[in-house]
Amino acid sequence: MTASTSSLGATQRPAKPRRSPWTIIAIGAFLVITWWAASEEFGIGFDVVRVVNNLTRGASILAEFFPPNWSYLPQTYGPMLETFKMAVIASIIGCGVALPVSFLASRVTTPNLAIFLADRGILNVIRALPDLLYALVFVSAVGVGPLPGIMALVLFNIGVVAKLLSETVDGVDPGPIEATDAAGGNRTQMVRWAVLPQVLPNYVAYSLYVFELNIRASAVLGIVGAGGIGNNINTVRRFFQYDNMSVILIEIFVFVFIIELISIWLRRRLV
Amino acid sequence: MIRFENASVTYPGGVEALKNVTLEIPDGQMMVIVGLSGAGKSTLIRAINGLVPLTGGDVMVDGVSVREAKPKQLREIRSKIGMIFQTFNLVKRTSVLNNVLMGRLHGAGTMRSLLGWYKPVDIEIAMQSLERVGIVEKAYVRASNLSGGQMQRVGIARALAQEPTTILADEPVASLDPPTSHVVMRDLQRINRELNITTIVNLHFLDLAKVYGERIIGMRNGELVYDGTGAQADERVFRDIYGRSLTADDMMGQDAPAAAAG
Numbered sequence: 464m465t466a467s468t469s470s471l472g473a474t475q476r477p478a479k480p481r482r483s484p485w486t487i488i489a490i491g492a493f494l495v496i497t498w499w500a501a502s503e504e505f506g507i508g509f510d511v512v513r514v515v516n517n518l519t520r521g522a523s524i525l526a527e528f529f530p531p532n533w534s535y536l537p538q539t540y541g542p543m544l545e546t547f548k549m550a551v552i553a554s555i556i557g558c559g560v561a562l563p564v565s566f567l568a569s570r571v572t573t574p575n576l577a578i579f580l581a582d583r584g585i586l587n588v589i590r591a592l593p594d595l596l597y598a599l600v601f602v603s604a605v606g607v608g609p610l611p612g613i614m615a616l617v618l619f620n621i622g623v624v625a626k627l628l629s630e631t632v633d634g635v636d637p638g639p640i641e642a643t644d645a646a647g648g649n650r651t652q653m654v655r656w657a658v659l660p661q662v663l664p665n666y667v668a669y670s671l672y673v674f675e676l677n678i679r680a681s682a683v684l685g686i687v688g689a690g691g692i693g694n695n696i697n698t699v700r701r702f703f704q705y706d707n708m709s710v711i712l713i714e715i716f717v718f719v720f721i722i723e724l725i726s727i728w729l730r731r732r733l734v
Numbered sequence: 735m736i737r738f739e740n741a742s743v744t745y746p747g748g749v750e751a752l753k754n755v756t757l758e759i760p761d762g763q764m765m766v767i768v769g770l771s772g773a774g775k776s777t778l779i780r781a782i783n784g785l786v787p788l789t790g791g792d793v794m795v796d797g798v799s800v801r802e803a804k805p806k807q808l809r810e811i812r813s814k815i816g817m818i819f820q821t822f823n824l825v826k827r828t829s830v831l832n833n834v835l836m837g838r839l840h841g842a843g844t845m846r847s848l849l850g851w852y853k854p855v856d857i858e859i860a861m862q863s864l865e866r867v868g869i870v871e872k873a874y875v876r877a878s879n880l881s882g883g884q885m886q887r888v889g890i891a892r893a894l895a896q897e898p899t900t901i902l903a904d905e906p907v908a909s910l911d912p913p914t915s916h917v918v919m920r921d922l923q924r925i926n927r928e929l930n931i932t933t934i935v936n937l938h939f940l941d942l943a944k945v946y947g948e949r950i951i952g953m954r955n956g957e958l959v960y961d962g963t964g965a966q967a968d969e970r971v972f973r974d975i976y977g978r979s980l981t982a983d984d985m986m987g988q989d990a991p992a993a994a995a996g
């Protein structure tokens with residue numbers, strides 16, 4: 464029977480809802496803010512024409528990067544290893560602390576509003592400052608070397624992992640939680656057996672991601688005296704040894720790439 | 735024994751899911767609750783282990799008030815009541831054995847269970863529970879690799895691992911095909927008879943209810959509208975519970991043993 468196609472049974476199709484005026488207002492505001500930020504009078508004076516015209520000016524400096532001075536390579540082994548060690552220690556401590564902290568930052572595992580808000584608040588404060596500023600503060604507190612770098616990275620890692628993981632915890636399947644509740648388990652047991660197995664692959668993935676970020680970040684941290692390969696970057700930059708700089712950059716690139724390959728492989732096995 | 739004394743549940747939205755229910759369920763009974771969805775079947779079952787808090791009256795489990803129980807007492811009560819769910823509620827990313835061991839959490843102690851160092855006796859009880867539902871060979875398989883019927887049997891094993899006096903089953907076969915439904919219902923019936931565990935099951939297929947329900951409770955709009963044996967429950971009774979004439983959708987139909995007897 465196809466009688467209902469046109470006659471009595473068919474309900475009328477709804478009219479397309481009108482676009483909300485807020486869409487136009489939002490687009491307008493976006494354009495105004497962009498102009499304000501870039502303009503000559505109010506903003507930073509961003510000018511595309513000037514960028515294009517001066518594009519070739521950096522070429523002479525870039526040329527100094529080549530050919531890379533490979534004889535410099537052996538001098539970077541020690542600092543690169545230090546960077547690696549800093550990243551390992553900071554990742555283990557940071558991700559270890561982030562695990563319980565992220566359970567306290569989700570209403571699913573922490574129904575107590577006061578604890579939840581306190582934990583979220585602390586995490587927001589930690590995330591508000593960039594790692595480089597932490598490094599500056601810690602360098603002035605405990606002196607130059609890898610220790611302030613590790614301390615800065617630990618805070619950075621807690622901020623990142625706890626944020627991502629607590630949002631993952633928000634989205635877990637509530638069924639197993641109901642099951643542990645019904646079996647008379649307490650909250651700790653519920654988190655351990657109903658929630659943790661569900662978020663474990665994500666936790667590992669976030670930890671590997673943070674480890675990668677640490678390798679990259681410690682290159683920058685060294686500039687303020689917080690240890691690792693960044694110290695070398697700072698030195699060669701000051702003496703304009705760009706052929707040495709390119710060796711360091713290539714080395715970091717290869718290193719991060721290898722870590723990325725390993726973490727892809729690990730994630731695939733775990734999820 | 736479980737006793738409802740004028741028990742009522744009103745949800746925050748104002749929905750009265752349970753209205754003044756008074757009901758006694760003696761030890762060892764196999765009781766089936768029928769009714770349309772939204773009639774309050776799930777609420778009735780969850781009021782017994784306090785997963786849904788009462789807003790009026792009380793439920794007594796072996797003489798202990800569920801409504802007045804402190805969190806610790808409530809966990810104590812719950813540890814004696816196994817629960818089986820429509821969607822199984824297994825942790826799919828871990829082994830079958832770990833899922834069944836969730837039934838041993840209450841007695842395991844927080845520190846031990848946190849580290850996963852279960853006592854050998856707990857593991858033994860979990861294994862025996864798996865044997866009882868005939869699925870022990872899957873103990874170390876990831877739960878996600880099981881079929882629906884197998885998952886529900888793991889769910890039953892998890893409830894059994896609590897060594898419960900009561901089992902609550904909330905639509906245990908609603909996600910399963912008809913033959914598997916009968917396997918699971920027969921498992922529940924066998925457990926009820928062999929271990930003398932009070933078994934309370936929500937079902938929406940009437941023929942299943944008649945076959946497996948020693949006693950049938952009918953619910954409509956949060957109220958008890960029928961209480962009798964499966965044999966007494968004829969079509970007229972079900973029409974009354976459902977408030978409409980019955981259709982083929984209300985029967986599972988396929989290969990229901992002895993279903994025609996009514």
